[in-house]
Amino acid sequence: MPSFLLRLIRVAVVLLLAAGVALWLFFSREKPQKKEMAHTPPTVLCVPAVSGSSDMTVEAFGTVIPRNSVKLAMEIAGRIDYIHPDFREGARINKGEILLRIDQRTLVLDEKRARVQVDQSRADIRLLKQETLNLKADAGLAHSNLKLTSKELERFRALAKNQFASKTSLDKVEQQYLSAKNQLQKITNAQELVPSRMALKKSALASAQAALATARLMLEKSEIKADFYGFVMTKQVQVGEYVNPGQVLGVIYEKDALDVDIRIPLEELQWLGSAFEDGGRPPVRLTIANLEGGRSPVWPGHVVRIKAAVDEKTRTMPMTVEIGTLDVKDPLLLLRPGIFVKCRVKGEQKEDVFKVSRTLMRSPDTLYLARADHLVIKKVKVIRRFEEDVYITGGLAPGDLIVESPLPGALDGMPITVKKGGDNP
Incomplete structure (x- = not known):
């Protein structure tokens, strides 16, 4: 029992000491100072509103097509004996060059004949x-002879009447007279036939010509020449091949003569209205659609034609853009038929926008x-x-200063601080 009481007393002493220390710490603590929180308006960045004239640009896409493409075909049958070395797909051709020719030997003989x-x-x-x-000269002589x-x-008839000339002599003279008259008649008949004979000769000449x-x-027609400077799109014939009239032997298209058909949504036509007034041709800037990052050259162009009807399926207005020329050194960036392009059509100009x-x-x-x-907070x-x-x-x-900084929980009329150029945030 004495040992138990001793331990109990020890515990009680420790607890009393701990309670005393705790009370001393509580009453000896420093009281915190109260500070008023100052409300600072949020700082915002602003850009000034500027009005002016703006071009209403309309964007459309389309595929490049040749303006002048020709399917080459012979008008006569024959065997191909010559093909121009540059007549192959993708090669450039010059105006006036003979591209294809069939065997001309029979035709040359027909021309000589x-x-x-x-x-x-x-x-x-x-x-x-x-x-x-000659007949005219003969007719003069025949008249004189007659x-x-x-x-x-x-004279002989007078002599015979006075019996100074024999009957035989008179008959001989009459025979000479009739012969001279007959000769004159033959010459006259021949002269009458000259116009008909000349007409026949001229008809024969016309037929021969x-x-x-x-x-x-x-x-x-036995050869095909290029009517323009251009490129070969397809080639479908070889030397020695026999071809028939109308058989397609290849396709060529004219250089720097490319178009693109675009379709403008009907709701976008309002921005192009005045651009077509008085026969206007809105300018167009074309780029290759699938070249990102500005790597595509920019070709100039003009809208040259509006199609007659609206596309019933897409409800768009078809237009044709004529592409201008542009000197591009990189052959991979040349515009060719089939390239998908993006067209930016310059529409009407709006003022005070x-x-x-x-x-x-x-x-x-x-x-x-x-x-x-x-x-x-402004409605515009x-x-x-x-x-x-x-x-x-x-x-x-x-x-007007337009706020570009984010403002979560923004309220109309709330105070803000506008950041000026050169200020630190």
Whole structure:
């Protein structure tokens, strides 16, 4: 028992000491000082609103097509005996070069034969003209001879009447007269036939000339020449191959003569309306659509034609853009048929328009403005959203400060601090 009481007393002493220390620490503590928290308005970055004229650009996509492409085909049948060395897919061709030719040996012989017939017909006409001159001279002699024999006949008839000439002599003179008259008649008949004979000779010449022209035309059709500077799109023939009329042997298209058909949504046509007034041709900037980061060259162009009907499936207005020329050294970046391009059509110009970034909009039609160090939540009139820009025509004034800093829990009229250029945040 004495040991138990001793331990109990020890525990009680320790507890009393601990309680005493705790009370001393509680009453000897320092009281904290109260500080008033100062309310600091949030600091915001602002950009000034600037109005001006803006071009309403419309974006569309399309595929490049050749403006002038030709399917090559022979008009006559034959065996191909010549193909230009550059007549292969992707190669450049020059105007006037012979691209394809069929065997011309038979055609050359036909042309020579027709030329000989023309020469022969012309010789026949010259011969007939000379014969006409000869007949004219013969007719003069025949007239003189007839005149002399007529006088001789009259003289012999007078002599025979007075019995100074025999019947035999008179008959002989009459026979000479009839012979001279017959000769004159033959010459006259021949002269009467000259116009008909000349017409026949000229008809023969015309026929020979037509045959010669046909032979030369067939000779010309035996080869195909390039009518323009361009490129070979396809080649479908080899040397020695027999071809028929109308058979497609290849396709070529003209250099620097490319178009692109685009389709403009009907709701975007409102931005192009005045651009077509008085025969206007809106300018277009074209880039290769699948080249990102500005690596594509920019080609100039113009809208040259609006199609006659709206596309019923897509409800878009088809237009044709004529692509201008651009000197591009890299052959991989040349515009070629089939390339998918992006077209930016310059539309009408709007005046007194504010163009702001989409990131500044707090809602589809709301901006945060800074006025007299207070926040103003402003409704604005948005007429268009295009790419990363928003076009505003109402609710803003030039010089208004548009807040671009984030403001969670923003309230209209709340105080703010506008950060100026060069200030530290």
